[in-house]
Amino acid sequence: MKHAIYQMDIVPGKPEVNRERVEAWIRETVRNEQPDVLVLPEMWTTAYTLKELEQIADVKGEPTTSFLQKLAAMHKVNIIGGSFANKKAGNFYNSSVVIDKKGSVVHRYDKIHLVPMLDEPKYLAGGTEKAKVFELDGVKMGLIICYDLRFPELTRSLALQGAEILYIVAEWPTVRKEHWKALQIARAIENQFFVVSCNRIGHYGGEDFAGTSMVIDPWGEKQKVGSETKEETIITTLPLDIVTKIRKDVPIFVSRVPELY
Numbered sequence: 001m002k003h004a005i006y007q008m009d010i011v012p013g014k015p016e017v018n019r020e021r022v023e024a025w026i027r028e029t030v031r032n033e034q035p036d037v038l039v040l041p042e043m044w045t046t047a048y049t050l051k052e053l054e055q056i057a058d059v060k061g062e063p064t065t066s067f068l069q070k071l072a073a074m075h076k077v078n079i080i081g082g083s084f085a086n087k088k089a090g091n092f093y094n095s096s097v098v099i100d101k102k103g104s105v106v107h108r109y110d111k112i113h114l115v116p117m118l119d120e121p122k123y124l125a126g127g128t129e130k131a132k133v134f135e136l137d138g139v140k141m142g143l144i145i146c147y148d149l150r151f152p153e154l155t156r157s158l159a160l161q162g163a164e165i166l167y168i169v170a171e172w173p174t175v176r177k178e179h180w181k182a183l184q185i186a187r188a189i190e191n192q193f194f195v196v197s198c199n200r201i202g203h204y205g206g207e208d209f210a211g212t213s214m215v216i217d218p219w220g221e222k223q224k225v226g227s228e229t230k231e232e233t234i235i236t237t238l239p240l241d242i243v244t245k246i247r248k249d250v251p252i253f254v255s256r257v258p259e260l261y
């Protein structure tokens with residue numbers, strides 16, 4: 001399964017400009033690489049311009065969802081749609097969508113854990129739905145958003161539902177970059193799935209963002225690591241057959257004794 005990850009430098013508060021950039025990136029990446037799955041970062045339409053959300057957030061997932069649906073169907077490519085600020089029933093959420101090659105929405109997720117260090121709880125409401133896996137091309141997958149990475153209970157639940165790939169879409173600051181790297185490797189090893197992350201690069205609101213988007217295999221080996229300083233596209237093909245082999249060789253899902261903890 002070939003992936004293209006867009007480690008994007010987001011233009012703050014300019015959804016139209018960011019959508020134009022994403023459209024051009026998708027067109028070019030599909031033409032050059034013919035990937036099966038494209039991956040975008042967290043809050044890629046606006047960055048963390050939380051004070052401006054009333055003016056620039058999506059409403060009930062639009063226009064971003066239709067925009068991604070049109071591009072997925074046109075280019076026959078699956079899209080892990082990163083996340084975007086989204087107004088629903090009077091609250092703002094950090095929402096993600098996943099679109100398949102036909103342009104159908106196969107998954108929606110609102111970020112459950114809001115990050116205090118970037119003021120999310122002041123401006124956003126946390127998701128209230130149980131996290132679920134979804135399928136693209138017959139493969140079970142899970143998706144979390146940035147700060148969610150610190151909560152192993154969430155990713156374990158996705159692994160127990162059968163996820164073979166965990167996507168992490170992020171705007172993770174450089175100041176905590178060692179946490180970003182170590183936690184992703186831990187999640188891959190403890191759940192024996194691939195971790196594919198897409199972090200933004202660049203600066204906003206006094207923060208530098210860490211880039212270092214990663215592809216980690218279920219053994220914990222880094223297959224690809226993005227730059228810490230520049231926008232780039234990371235291309236990788238995941239050998240999914242190793243998930244079953246590793247789960248057989250180190251059978252943690254058989255050895256668990258959840259009734260004791």
Ligand SMILES: NC(=O)CCC(=O)C(=O)O
Nearest residue numbers: 115146147171172173176
């Ligand atoms: N956008 C985020 O959720 C950032 C998370 C973060 O900075 C951290 O967990 O540290």
